[in-house]
Amino acid sequence: MAADRRSGRRWADFPLAIAMLLPSAVILGVFVVYPLGRAMVLGQQRCDNFGNNCVSNGLDQYVDLFRSIEFQNALGVTFRFALITVPLGVGAGIGFAVLADKYLPRIGSFRTVFSSTVATSVAVASLMWLFLLQPSVGALANMEWFSSIFPSVKDPGWLQDPGTALVAVGLSSVWANLGFTFILVTAGLQSIPRDLHEAAAVDGAGGVRRFWSITVPLLGPTLLFVVVVSTTRAFQAYGEIDILTGGGPQPENPTTTIPYFIYGQNSPIRNDVGLQAGSAVLLFVLLLALSGLQLAGIGRRVHYGD
Amino acid sequence: MAIDLTTEGLEPADRPVTPIDRGPRNAVREFDEPVGWRRVARYGLLAALSVIVLFPIYTTVIAALKPGDEVLDDPLLPTAFTLDVLREAWTSGHLGRYLVNSLVVAVIVTVFQVVTSVLAAYAFAILEFPGKRVLFLLFIATLLVPAEATVVVNFQTVDGLGWTNTFIGLSAPFLATAFGIFLLRQVFMTLPRDLLDAASIDGVGHLGFLRHVAVPLVRPTLGALALFSFLGSWNQYLWPNLVVTEQDMNTVQSGLRLLSKSNVDQPNLVMAGTVIAAVPIFIALFVFQRQLVKGLTAGAVKG
Numbered sequence: 001m002a003a004d005r006r007s008g009r010r011w012a013d014f015p016l017a018i019a020m021l022l023p024s025a026v027i028l029g030v031f032v033v034y035p036l037g038r039a040m041v042l043g044q045q046r047c048d049n050f051g052n053n054c055v056s057n058g059l060d061q062y063v064d065l066f067r068s069i070e071f072q073n074a075l076g077v078t079f080r081f082a083l084i085t086v087p088l089g090v091g092a093g094i095g096f097a098v099l100a101d102k103y104l105p106r107i108g109s110f111r112t113v114f115s116s117t118v119a120t121s122v123a124v125a126s127l128m129w130l131f132l133l134q135p136s137v138g139a140l141a142n143m144e145w146f147s148s149i150f151p152s153v154k155d156p157g158w159l160q161d162p163g164t165a166l167v168a169v170g171l172s173s174v175w176a177n178l179g180f181t182f183i184l185v186t187a188g189l190q191s192i193p194r195d196l197h198e199a200a201a202v203d204g205a206g207g208v209r210r211f212w213s214i215t216v217p218l219l220g221p222t223l224l225f226v227v228v229v230s231t232t233r234a235f236q237a238y239g240e241i242d243i244l245t246g247g248g249p250q251p252e253n254p255t256t257t258i259p260y261f262i263y264g265q266n267s268p269i270r271n272d273v274g275l276q277a278g279s280a281v282l283l284f285v286l287l288l289a290l291s292g293l294q295l296a297g298i299g300r301r302v303h304y305g306d
Numbered sequence: 307m308a309i310d311l312t313t314e315g316l317e318p319a320d321r322p323v324t325p326i327d328r329g330p331r332n333a334v335r336e337f338d339e340p341v342g343w344r345r346v347a348r349y350g351l352l353a354a355l356s357v358i359v360l361f362p363i364y365t366t367v368i369a370a371l372k373p374g375d376e377v378l379d380d381p382l383l384p385t386a387f388t389l390d391v392l393r394e395a396w397t398s399g400h401l402g403r404y405l406v407n408s409l410v411v412a413v414i415v416t417v418f419q420v421v422t423s424v425l426a427a428y429a430f431a432i433l434e435f436p437g438k439r440v441l442f443l444l445f446i447a448t449l450l451v452p453a454e455a456t457v458v459v460n461f462q463t464v465d466g467l468g469w470t471n472t473f474i475g476l477s478a479p480f481l482a483t484a485f486g487i488f489l490l491r492q493v494f495m496t497l498p499r500d501l502l503d504a505a506s507i508d509g510v511g512h513l514g515f516l517r518h519v520a521v522p523l524v525r526p527t528l529g530a531l532a533l534f535s536f537l538g539s540w541n542q543y544l545w546p547n548l549v550v551t552e553q554d555m556n557t558v559q560s561g562l563r564l565l566s567k568s569n570v571d572q573p574n575l576v577m578a579g580t581v582i583a584a585v586p587i588f589i590a591l592f593v594f595q596r597q598l599v600k601g602l603t604a605g606a607v608k609g
Contacts, residue, residue: 010434010435010436011435011436012434013433013434013435013512014435014436016429016433016512017429017433017435017438020425020426020428020429020433021425021426021429021430021441023421023422023425023426023482024422024423024425024426024482024484024487025426025445026482027418027422027479027481027482028445028448028482028484030463031456031460031463031478031479031480032448032451032456032479033448034459034463035455035456035457035458035459035460035463036451036456036459038459039455039456039458039459042458042459096355099348099351099352099355100352102338102339102340102348103338103339104339104340104345104348104349107352110352110356112592113356113359113360114355114356114359116359116360116363116588117359118591118598118602119584119587119588119591120584120587121540121541121543121558121559121583121584121587122541122543122559123558123559123562123563123580123583124562124580124583124584125362127366127562127566127576127577127579127580128363128365128366128580129362130566130576131362131365131366131369131573131576131577131580132362134573137377137378137571137573138573139365139369139381139382140381142378142379142380142381143381143382175359175362178359180602183598183599183602183603184602184603187599187602187603188603197337197338198337201337201338207338232452235452236452236453236454238454238543238544239543239544239559242543242547242563243563243566259454259544262454262458263454263457263544263548273458273462276458277458277459280454280455280456280457280458281455283452283454283455284451284452287450287452288450291450
């Protein structure tokens with residue numbers, strides 16, 4: 001009898017629960033789960049030049065796509081972009097946040113400044129940097145002293161030089177994300193109990209020692225989150241590339257990341273839904289593996305407290 | 307956890323009172339407060355970094371306020387001042403229309419995300435039903451799928467429904483979010499069980515409890531989620547670029563892209579458009595600073 005009553009209770013909320021979950025389930029199902037599954041199906045098909053007469057090519061299609069020169073280039077660019085933006089962005093976020101964490105009069109104004117770039121969208125931030133970096137009409141090129149120290153900003157221009165284009169886009173991206181990282185790390189710093197620092201200082205630990213022995217370990221969960229989010233963002237970079245370089249300069253395409261390879265204006269697969277879907281699935285798998293690695297690698301060493 | 311990026315403007319009652327969270331303007335000197343030349347050096351460094359961070363914004367504003375023929379003269383100094391370029395960007399760039407479009411889409415997305423998240427989060431946090439854990443994990447797993455991986459098929463779906471160049475097409479894929487469900491579930495779980503028992507003794511059902519007790523109690527988190535949803539929608543870039551082909555349906559982001567691609571030789575006009583597009587969000591975030599911090603840090607910091 002007791003069991004009956006329990007199972008009755010178990011099912012009592014069921015209709016209401018379904019009704020409450022239904023709106024989210026429909027949206028997430030139609031616009032996240034279905035398109036992912038559909039992309040997996042589309043991605044293994046090989047079609048003719050008009051996107052017709054598709055035949056299933058199984059996993060081979062993914063292997064072929066992955067091995068193609070174009071995808072390999074985009075993959076390399078994406079990794080380089082992440083290697084530029086993630087350490088620089090996370091490092092800047094920590095540095096700025098630690099600097100502004102001291103108790104000083106008016107420190108709040110500096111915090112507002114450092115978090116201000118969170119208000120810029122990718123289009124706004126990229127256009128600001130486009131104006132900074134343009135070789136003829138740009139701000140840096142028209143500052144005499146700056147362009148005499150760095151002549152390359154005027155000719156050919158940092159975004160126009162295949163050697164510097166990706167770094168220049170990366171700088172703009174780091175700047176645009178600084179506000180977000182700064183806010184996260186500042187919040188993490190403020191969750192560290194002050195008495196720990198105070199006690200360590202009483203015991204004679206200096207600022208550097210306290211940074212490595214207290215701040216960094218206790219900031220662990222925040223840093224893990226910041227690293228994972230920054231990496232994900234780097235792998236999804238699209239807007240800054242669209243506005244700043246269009247994937248170029250041609251013909252090397254040193255700034256064509258995977259998302260730009262899939263959706264960009266000059267993309268060679270722009271009209272091939274199968275290859276687009278296949279690349280999108282590869283991007284998904286890549287991000288999944290990367291987040292997993294990061295969570296396992298850094299996550300294991302992160303201290304979550306009690 | 308109290309996070310105060312700036313304590314200016316807070317009500318006295320909001321001022322942090324515990325020793326841990328003492329604000330910057332404290333009469334008692336902190337043990338690690340820099341003094342003497344260290345203080346000067348610290349301020350010097352902070353000021354130098356502020357200049358670097360603000361530099362792209364500064365040059366943008368200066369360029370937007372200069373007439374076209376003088377924009378190249380001295381990028382650092384406001385040698386001339388005019389509002390004509392801002393006016394031109396507003397009219398010829400259709401930015402007013404784009405701002406309204408972005409606002410409409412962002413409001414639709416925000417309202418839907420908050421409502422769908424509240425409902426689903428309540429079911430996961432308060433209700434008991436078979437398969438709850440598995441369903442919850444399935445919902446959360448959708449967070450792992452990057453938008454870039456679903457856009458190809460979502461475009462086909464929206465196109466097939468004839469929703470290109472419509473507000474519903476611009477917002478449809480973003481009407482629910484597992485992030486919001488997760489966030490609200492966490493706070494609903496902290497509600498004391500006694501409250502629900504008391505409500506049910508008084509004959510109040512789940513929906514009444516949700517509306518009159520649970521939602522009012524988690525209002526700060528709702529605010530944070532709303533701001534997060536609004537910003538996420540406002541900043542959408544790839545999706546509007548695909549779904550919008552008629553000029554009048556552009557959002558601020560895709561409209562700004564259009565403005566820049568068609569006025570490459572007029573940097574001050576493009577910068578004026580950039581300023582117009584940026585100002586509303588700068589103001590909004592200044593007003594809602596604390597909700598923003600709460601929203602952004604919700605997933606990151608324990609506590």
